[in-house]
Amino acid sequence: MKYNVFIDGAEGTTGLKIHQYFQKREDIQVLKIEEAKRKDMEARLALIRQADISFLCLPDAAAKEIAEAAPKDCRILDTSTAHRTDPEWVYGMPELCSTQRDKIKESNRVAVPGCHATGVILLTRPLLAAGLLPKDYPVAAFSLTGYSGGGKKMIAQYEAEERDGLDPAKDPLKSPRQYGISQMHKHLPEIKAATGLTQAPAFMPVVADYYSGMEVTVPVTGICGGIAAVKKAMKDHYADQVLVSVTDEMDDNGFIAANRLAGTNRLEIAVSGNDDHILLVATYDNLGKGASGAAIQNMNIMLGLDEGKGLL
Ligand SMILES: NC(=O)C1=CN([C@@H]2O[C@H](COP(=O)(O)OP(=O)(O)OC[C@H]3O[C@@H](n4cnc5c(N)ncnc54)[C@H](OP(=O)(O)O)[C@@H]3O)[C@@H](O)[C@H]2O)C=CC1
Numbered sequence: 001m002k003y004n005v006f007i008d009g010a011e012g013t014t015g016l017k018i019h020q021y022f023q024k025r026e027d028i029q030v031l032k033i034e035e036a037k038r039k040d041m042e043a044r045l046a047l048i049r050q051a052d053i054s055f056l057c058l059p060d061a062a063a064k065e066i067a068e069a070a071p072k073d074c075r076i077l078d079t080s081t082a083h084r085t086d087p088e089w090v091y092g093m094p095e096l097c098s099t100q101r102d103k104i105k106e107s108n109r110v111a112v113p114g115c116h117a118t119g120v121i122l123l124t125r126p127l128l129a130a131g132l133l134p135k136d137y138p139v140a141a142f143s144l145t146g147y148s149g150g151g152k153k154m155i156a157q158y159e160a161e162e163r164d165g166l167d168p169a170k171d172p173l174k175s176p177r178q179y180g181i182s183q184m185h186k187h188l189p190e191i192k193a194a195t196g197l198t199q200a201p202a203f204m205p206v207v208a209d210y211y212s213g214m215e216v217t218v219p220v221t222g223i224c225g226g227i228a229a230v231k232k233a234m235k236d237h238y239a240d241q242v243l244v245s246v247t248d249e250m251d252d253n254g255f256i257a258a259n260r261l262a263g264t265n266r267l268e269i270a271v272s273g274n275d276d277h278i279l280l281v282a283t284y285d286n287l288g289k290g291a292s293g294a295a296i297q298n299m300n301i302m303l304g305l306d307e308g309k310g311l312l
């Protein structure tokens with residue numbers, strides 16, 4: 001049996017990646033839209049009605065517009081930020097808690113988590129659930145990402161031919177660039193909602209001159225039971241997960257490469273440091289478990305298929 005799937009925004013970074021994964025799947029038929037009708041509301045709605053599941057890989061405003069117009073019984077997975085804290089949508093993070101998978105399976109409206117948010121939530125939620133961190137803990141998160149996280153526009157900027165002959169010392173894109181400095185990053189509301197933290201984390205994202213891969217670090221201190229208790233809570237929480245695991249060996253001779261899991265859909269967590277200063281580190285691909293891979297994982301769950309089908 002083949003499932004009909006529609007990708008709205010199939011020409012974008014997230015949409016193209018999802019499409020690539022479906023090329024290798026015999027159980028998925030991608031419904032095509034005429035090039036000239038790519039942004040035509042009626043043509044897109046007709047395909048959403050026909051599809052078993054539709055992916056929205058659009059800017060927030062366009063995702064909101066089409067989701068509102070689509071019939072309630074059509075199944076939609078939105079990769080944008082538009083619905084991640086909307087109570088009528090389910091947050092598409094199966095590893096969040098023991099009931100989340102069933103909620104995803106039963107829902108017609110699932111919001112795929114943001115790439116940075118994925119790391120911060122997966123690192124903190126088990127410690128909050130185990131009572132090792134209080135809900136009012138002042139969480140801080142540092143996040144390194146490849147430039148593909150910024151979509152087509154940022155990719156074009158980093159890959160522009162004009163950069164080729166530039167003196168690296170005069171090329172601002174050569175250097176890692178911190179952003180989100182005003183503490184208004186669009187992932188903060190979903191981090192707060194999914195963790196139950198009473199205040200949003202202090203958040204320090206940095207984009208650097210490589211295509212994809214993420215490394216999110218959350219430092220914690222003053223934990224009862226120290227590093228051993230943290231390791232146990234992490235390992236217990238992620239014991240049977242398909243895409244998320246806890247590893248004892250993440251660094252390579254003392255260095256962690258932010259792109260070490262680029263090209264995969266896996267996310268690995270390491271707990272490092274000592275009893276006083278514990279570093280929680282997650283590495284993954286912003287386009288994998290941070291976006292398209294997570295979207296397909298959710299689709300597999302919604303269709304009752306193996307969660308990791310086509311992703312491992
Ligand atoms: N890149 C990433 O790592 C991640 C991105 N996301 C989210 O996924 C969504 C898509 O992002 P991304 O793929 O990076 O973005 P891109 O800019 O790469 O792609 C967006 C696509 O949507 C199309 N589009 C824009 N408006 C409309 C419309 N009204 N109707 C139909 N198509 C439209 C664009 O068309 P055109 O080609 O003509 O511009 C483009 O192809 C965003 O909401 C983003 O926040 C989520 C997780 C990670």
Ligand SMILES: CC(=O)N[C@@H](CCC(=O)OP(=O)(O)O)C(=O)O
Binds near residue numbers: 081114145154286
């Ligand atoms: C490098 C870069 O700009 N990254 C984007 C995140 C992309 C992403 O995954 O966020 P959404 O899913 O919410 O689009 C940013 O920090 O805004």
